[in-house]
Amino acid sequence: MWSACVTKPDYDLIIVGGGLSGGLLARYLGAFRSDVRWLLLVGDATLGGNHTWSFHESDLSLQSLSWIRPLITKEWFGYDVHFLKHRRSFQSRYYSIASSDFHRFLVHSYGDRIRTETRVQKIFSNKVELFSGESLTAGCVIDARGLSDSQVLVRSGYQKFIGWDVELEDPHGLSRPLLMDVTIPQKDGFRFFYLLPWSDTRLLIEDTYYSRTDSLDKEEIRKEIRNSLCARGWKLKKVEREEVGCLPIPCEPSTAAISLEDADIPKIGMALGLAHPTTGYSLPYACRTAEVLGGLILLQPRSVKLALMKLVEEEKSAFAYFLFLNRMMFWAATDSERYRIFERFYRLSENLIQNFYRGRLTPWNQARILMGKPPVSVKRAVKSLWQNRDLNERVPL
Numbered sequence: 041m042w043s044a045c046v047t048k049p050d051y052d053l054i055i056v057g058g059g060l061s062g063g064l065l066a067r068y069l070g071a072f073r074s075d076v077r078w079l080l081l082v083g084d085a086t087l088g089g090n091h092t093w094s095f096h097e098s099d100l101s102l103q104s105l106s107w108i109r110p111l112i113t114k115e116w117f118g119y120d121v122h123f124l125k126h127r128r129s130f131q132s133r134y135y136s137i138a139s140s141d142f143h144r145f146l147v148h149s150y151g152d153r154i155r156t157e158t159r160v161q162k163i164f165s166n167k168v169e170l171f172s173g174e175s176l177t178a179g180c181v182i183d184a185r186g187l188s189d190s191q192v193l194v195r196s197g198y199q200k201f202i203g204w205d206v207e208l209e210d211p212h213g214l215s216r217p218l219l220m221d222v223t224i225p226q227k228d229g230f231r232f233f234y235l236l237p238w239s240d241t242r243l244l245i246e247d248t249y250y251s252r253t254d255s256l257d258k259e260e261i262r263k264e265i266r267n268s269l270c271a272r273g274w275k276l277k278k279v280e281r282e283e284v285g286c287l288p289i290p291c292e293p294s295t296a297a298i299s300l301e302d303a304d305i306p307k308i309g310m311a312l313g314l315a316h317p318t319t320g321y322s323l324p325y326a327c328r329t330a331e332v333l334g335g336l337i338l339l340q341p342r343s344v345k346l347a348l349m350k351l352v353e354e355e356k357s358a359f360a361y362f363l364f365l366n367r368m369m370f371w372a373a374t375d376s377e378r379y380r381i382f383e384r385f386y387r388l389s390e391n392l393i394q395n396f397y398r399g400r401l402t403p404w405n406q407a408r409i410l411m412g413k414p415p416v417s418v419k420r421a422v423k424s425l426w427q428n429r430d431l432n433e434r435v436p437l
């Protein structure tokens with residue numbers, strides 16, 4: 041008799057937010073969990089926003105790569121980095137996902153479970169209220185709305201950039217990504233161009249800065265991109281798309297992850313602070329999250345929260361080391377010393393570099409990064425371990 045009074049929720053799971061983490065969770069559930077009645081609610085007109093997400097072959101397991109593969113826009117067999125004093129070629133694969141392809145695939149495959157332009161006003165553990173006034177119930181609701189304004193942003197540096205997808209008049213001659221072209225004048229921190237060749241005449245060109253500030257002079261950077269195209273002898277036919285990014289590179293632990301225990305509603309993605317602390321990239325973490333949650337037999341708030349707490353706990357010591365590196369980079373190093381840190385890093389073994397991007401440095405890797413002639417003053421490095429610094433304040437030389 042009692043069970044007859046219990047109304048079944050509209051869905052087993054509602055995911056609020058169709059960015060990287062929400063979209064990948066939807067993809068995983070769509071591929072492997074036909075038993076789960078899920079719904080993805082997206083505030084914007086498209087899933088994924090306006091990004092190009094890239095990752096190294098070694099960032100993902102073979103299993104992750106297999107289910108993420110349909111979303112991949114382009115795969116390259118190797119990549120290069122160019123510093124003034126040394127150039128290096130890597131043979132491992134590199135992949136990129138254009139958010140337009142991410143959107144197309146997800147809507148094409150699971151369109152009946154996705155509602156775009158649907159802004160959620162309030163989230164509860166078993167219900168969401170939309171701005172339209174409609175309410176939807178679910179066994180579990182997951183918040184994948186990205187970094188919120190109210191999320192306390194710990195002091196951080198920034199990886200900021202403007203990228204253009206361009207069509208050129210003639211072939212550019214690049215056959216693989218140039219992940220860092222640092223043979224350019226340095227300003228506003230550590231600066232490099234990032235180049236992804238989509239085809240013989242199309243490429244993504246990004247002017248990127250590891251900086252103490254989040255301000256971007258967009259007009260100035262657009263001019264720099266035009267100049268760079270010109271300096272490389274490339275004639276611009278058309279700018280097809282522009283993307284702008286400013287990713288926080290934190291120097292202290294994320295408050296989002298700390299508050300997970302007390303949260304009523306499980307969060308994933310940037311809302312949970314799950315991104316590589318030093319690169320700001322979150323794709324490998326979003327994959328792992330999708331696999332862990334998608335593997336739960338019961339998708340209930342408590343089981344989801346416990347699984348997420350375990351995931352965060354597993355990253356804790358790795359993140360602590362990356363936060364330490366960030367402090368070195370933004371608190372201890374001057375702008376020009378930041379260049380030397382990266383140049384030195386790209387002389388290390390390929391295996392260590394892969395582990396770094398994957399967020400899985402071994403104790404030996406961690407020690408190796410710090411060995412040798414330090415690129416920053418030891419006194420400042422030691423001080424940076426406990427001294428909080430206003431990042432806009434110049435470190436005295």
Ligand SMILES: Cc1cc2nc3c(=O)[nH]c(=O)nc-3n(C[C@H](O)[C@H](O)[C@H](O)COP(=O)(O)OP(=O)(O)OC[C@H]3O[C@@H](n4cnc5c(N)ncnc54)[C@H](O)[C@@H]3O)c2cc1C
Nearest residue numbers: 057058059060061083093094160186285309310321322323
């Ligand atoms: C230009 C750029 C390039 C990047 N390149 C890379 C890269 O190469 N590799 C990498 O790993 N990372 C990259 N990143 C970082 C990566 O994009 C973010 O870490 C990632 O998008 C975070 O995912 P998320 O799901 O937490 O949030 P988001 O992707 O920001 O998604 C948030 C979602 O929530 C939705 N939403 C928000 N509020 C509401 C609401 N009230 N109701 C309904 N929906 C709502 C939005 O519509 C959106 O769909 C890049 C970032 C930028 C800006």
